[in-house]
Amino acid sequence: MEKRITAPLTKDVVKTLKAGDSCLISGVIYTARDAAHKRLVELAEAGKPLPIDVENSVIYYVGPTPAKPGQAIGSAGPTTSYRMDAYSPTLIKLGETGMIGKGKRSPEVIAAMKECGAVYFGAIGGCGALLSSCIKKAEIVCYEDLGAEAVRRLEVEDLPVVVVIDAEGNNLYEIGRKEYLETL
């Protein structure tokens, strides 16, 4: 049974999400990859205002392909999350409540998630054409010079994700594999 949730994502909703839950996200999320994260964190560390509202934000780690005529966005699946590990704790402490990517996270990121109340979602890697259909509107907010890596504001409808790491630190990569192996 899928849980329907909306973004921005409040900490009250974060608390209800458990590793392994399938969710459909609707609402407004932002995109950012390594290069954009680096700039955002540099601004934060310099005490300057950020170009996006980080409070309760969900950030999707994606660099889409260019939209064809008539499309809101091109293919848009997740990129590997560990490249954002150096930056995520800073954003989580500023109020980021959700991250969408794929692959493992560092102990530092998980500690920040538990401390502040944030959740890490996985989207299916390599399914960019399918995920693209859930993105209804996309516009560049900043860092246009980064091309595919620019920060975009996305309006999404029923974007399918799975809770990989919840705010208590439970991790589907460990739980799912263990449970599967126990069935053999």
Added chain:
Amino acid sequence: MRIIMSDKITECVKRLCIEANCVLPADIRKRIDEARAAEKWDVAKGILDNIIINYGIAEKGMQPICQDTGMACVFLEIGQDLHIEGSIEDAVNEGVRQGYGDGFLRKSVVKDPLDRVNTKDNTPAMIYYDIVPGDKLKITVAPKGFGSENMSQIKMLKPSDGLEGVKAFVQKVVEEAGPNPCPPIVVGVGIGGTFDKAALLAKKALMRSTDMRNSNPFYANLEKELLEKINASGIGPQGFGGLTTALAVNIETMPTHIAGLPVAVNINCHVTRHMTEVL
């Protein structure tokens, strides 16, 4: 001597860049379908169903299967009796420029590895040249995504590490990669040669159809054994548990030095893309 004009190469590379990014090879589809039929874990079944839906959408709309449309790896087998009029390197890069532009593919190349400014046209291509008998030109374009490329490793084993050392290293690389390279993966293994040739062999192993096993029965058996071991790991599709961690293991080998046993493991995700044309 046969002569071809370099603009024919540009046209071909352009076409292959677009098609390779939107149309998944038949052998990989077959492997994914087989994996779906064999999978008993519900989460894994659901993921494989979505992967099958995704490549269908991509082909129908000529849309990239994955947003990481890769660095363009271009393999050229040039007949020694063929003369190419014009710069072959320029022709290939122009094909990549046009293919990634007109095909709405992502530009993922930075000019300098530390300065990191995007070249904005996905050039330069990674070009590999082989001189072969004949007067034909065989062009293979393989867009290589870096989620999986980043999980690849090379190790200079000792000869005494032997077969067991090779097996252990391949399994270690897959285990350390875990969910990161978007499993189910295809595992390319290069054994022998020098440091650099082992890596090249591993990449070329990924170009071989997964319908074919290594022509040497010893290595064909090793491919099967490693695939079984990897799929007993339980990592599963996307790392959420299941039978299907890898779709295939392809091994290529070459002679090496008395003191060495180089082993390279190049990982590809389930979007194992490559397309070939002969001019």
